[in-house]
Amino acid sequence: MSILDRIADGWRKYRKPGYYDEFDYHWGMTVDLDRCTGCEACVTACQSENNLPIVGEKAFAEGREVKWIRIERYWEGEFPDVKLRFIPMLCQHCDSAPCETVCPVSATYHNQDGLNTQVYNRCIGTRSCAVYCPYEVRYFNFYDHHWDSPLDQQLNPDVTVREKGVMEKCTFCIQRIRQAKDVAKDDGRRRVRDGEVQPACVQTCPTQALVFGDRKDPESQVSKLMNNPRTYRVLDELNTDSSVVYLKKVEDDHA
């Protein structure tokens, strides 16, 4: 078997139905667009939890900001029949992720929990993954970021600070998942309970638009929401098989 076949095999294996059955979790998230108000509490929660840099006005103008979760806004119609629709956009943790196939050093790959990983110390900064990602949710560190003292005292010790030349993105708060698994082990449980682990964005969402959980557990909130007839995946036609599922915004006529 040539090395190319081996790699292809590796990529293919977790796309088979039932791949995740042999493991404990298959993490997923639902985003109810009918609840989302675009308040961006999630954005700041993520920034605070994951040591996202303050890039400054100049870098921001160059499009070099780093926001693992952001709110996209789309206008519809013209005055006076005009609407603004919000959508939180974060790494979709695709089960068939385009970014994973392209990384020359396997710094990004799919793990057994259904997470699209990013290993910073392995990343060499080719930025290919960002090019391949159709959701534009991968962020490159163009600079060594700096926190004016004493802002650095806020940095979360459970998350590393990424240096220049490294790609980064949403991890579904892997540090919180790890912590929850740790607690479960202490309690002698094999599995984490539903709701026991919430990424920072889900935890803070004031309208509960975001819900996170294990898709393998049929009783989890996230599994139930994924059966809602309003579900859809963004850019589903690309067959990315994303783990973030959106619930359509309800817009009825005024009658």
Add this chain to the structure above:
Amino acid sequence: MNVSIVPALKALIPAALVVAVVLLGLVVGFWANAAFYPGTSPEQPIAFSHKIHAGENEIPCMYCHTQARRSISAGVPSVSKCMGCHNEVATQRPQIRKLKNYWENKEPIPWIKVHDLPDFVHFTHKRHIAAGIECQTCHGPVETMDQIRLTDAAPMEMGLCLNCHKQKEVANGLDCWTCHK
């Protein structure tokens, strides 16, 4: 007409000599740093001996490093903990006088870190202690060391982690995100 480049090269000899000496010096300097200042066994502000404490007096590791079984970090004992014994024990030795100085000035002791992992590694003492791993597996035979140092058997490198995770068939133990953050 015979043209030789030898005279031209000859003219370069003094310059080449200088470059060669500089390069040689570079290597020597690098080696000298590595040999005499390896950073794997730095001189500590107090010449604390694990050999005396953990070896000869057989004080259990977790008597001082109390956090190890509860927390990700093992914890360094507070100055008051040291003084708990050294109010009575060996009070006249020069190193203990240093300790007493710190205590009386209410200053912490600026220990130099030897067993250090990069910032992007998540390691939890708690889980490893719970799994019954001996402290020496990663830290080396500290009970024999007068000055704490990294050993070849326990170099604090990734291979050590992975070998052990493989041997013990740790669940998801080879996944990058088990340890990298």
Add this chain to the structure above:
Amino acid sequence: MPNIDRRDFIKLVGAGSVGVGAGFMLRETIKHPTEQLIPHVIAPEDFSTGIATWYNTVCSMCAAGCGISVRTREGRAKKIEGNPSHPVSQGRLCALGQAGLQVLYNPDRLTGPLMQTGQRGSGSFAQVTWQEGLDKVADRLELLTAENQGNRIGLLSQGVRGHLAQLFELFADQLGSERLLHYDFDHPHTLYAANHRFFGEARLPYYDLKNTRYLLSFGADYLGNWISPVHHSLGFGHSRQGRSDVRGRFVQIEPRMSMSGAAADEWISAKPGTEGILALGLAHRIVSEGHYSGVDRDDWTTALSGYTTDQVAEQTGVGADTIRRIADTFVHTEPSLAIGGGSAANHSNGVDTLVAVNALNYLVANIGKPGGLVFNPEPAGPASQDRQASYRTMLELAEDAKQGNIEILILNGTNPVFSLPSAGFEEALAEIPLIVSLSSFMDETTALADIILPSHTYLESWGDDFPEPGVGFSIGSVSQPVVSPLYNTRATGDIVLQLAKQAGLSDAIPWSSMKDFIKDGWRLIYDRGGLDTQKESFESFWRSILKAGVWGEKTHRDPAFTLDKRVINSIAVPPPEFSGSSDAYPFILHPYVSTTLHDGHAANLPWMQELPDPMTSVVYGSWVEINPATAGQMNLKEGDLVDIESPHGQIRAPVYVYPAIMPGVIAMPIGQGHVTYGRYANRGVNPIEILSPRVDQRTGALASSATRVKIKATGRRIELVKTGGNSRELGREIVQTTGGKASQGHSAKLNSIPITVVPT
């Protein structure tokens, strides 16, 4: 082998040394850096290395009073989350609340007491000791009190509640000063006044968004920054998709679409200032169609006779069909709720508008019912007097200062130089011999102070809060320090207590610290509490509050309410008045409190500066929003710099072409335009500078939406810093929508709105 003479040899030795040195340094630079392990001198009791400790306390970033839990590691604050057992926040928190960490760790904080050395405004300060600073202030206070001149002392604070408010009351009282004022730019004066007129009490009721089925919001950006946004968002989410049988529907009436407008099912732009007329038009429709059958029906019919659908349609610019449809839906969908605030309340007829909104609630009889408007009981803590200064009151204060009637002004956290339009406040301050500021930051007002006694941030101080509005029952929360103080600062309460002591007032104000003062106050709540509190000692009661972060008493108010006939007879909304003629100034300026920076106090937080504005996605700057058609006519494009001129001043800002704003209205966010507030804040322009001094006639509150302006292109343009690419979908179907029917019966019951705030 060449000959090497002595000189060559020395050269080679030199080269060799350089090489050795360079080699040594090379490895030194690539070597793993030496890190230190610093132990404690004495191990603390409340945390262990590597394990997070959480403290429950209270958010002070806006007036909502959310309970928060702060995660600390190794004695440093790392993350703020909502306190799950606090009824206001229920575990959730907004962006601004999260950014509270950057108040604590802000690099531009004042680190110790300062004294102005040059001229005021020169910015030259010298460090002094606390004793020097306190002595200088206390001596003057003592002198004035002894001479019975206490009223020459002014105390001007930001809005504070709980025991800090009570301490200020006590302090002012003992000094003999009646000049104790709170000033916040966005305090809803008109709402308090309207409730006083209509319900007979100047307090805010609880708006039960969670259980409502149809919400009419007249200008209130309840999801953005109106009163209690986190709690409203919780209610909104639940009303939308938290019930299996029904999906709540939301209507927003405002001239410029706010965040709440975007979330609403229907956004209606009535002419600015006519929101109250529209409300009365709806009321007229409800009464005239016979949907209201109360005993006072005839009074209503008479009072509303001037608000027929056609008349109102003409005055407000809202279609007659729309008025009929909304009125009918409002009365037929039970329960329904109307709220009013924001720009609708900031006109010359603000109070009348909000009275009209209250009338709608009265007509559909939702008062005291789930999904309606619920009266709050008396706050459990110290009932502070309403000290909030309206714009008119602030003008009087300025006038007093100009007359030389104020000798000392003590400022606490409020910034009127920034947030008071055309009041001549700076000139007034110049007439005050001694200005003292207790601010944590060098805001524009503090920059003019003679003595700065910087206070702790809220994460370093003791305090307590009794949220206003409450949640339908009595709650109180204690805030505690979550980290040790970073700098040589002191808690506001402790500064006041120390000043009182040194000014010889310790007989009446004997407490040595704010913590003792608060604890004594809570002893009263404990003694009074008829519930289970008596089973435990006060100390254990106190500890349990600190642990839980909140205390509550499930006592509800009697919902019975009779409306005074005179109120009905007096109901009317006069047309709004504007400053500037419509010929010379063709646009109405709609200044709105920024969702990210609020009234400007959050402008020094880098997370908030880098948080895209929810509607425009602009960061780090000011902009002016113009309707696309208007912009087209004036040939203006995004980024074109324009001069915005009112009868009271002129500012310059880039254009943002905003699809959801009425023609004839331009909007600007308030929040930017600082000059002394620190490295992140000093940018942009402040639209408050050009507002007219017109007020709501009944309260004297600033009618901030009543200024007319004109705009002039400057021919220059800049690139607006913002996120995202095209603001249209272009058929990509990124945000997908569905009709209303599809969602019925499939709503998920999420298991975490744990607290029902209204009895059902």
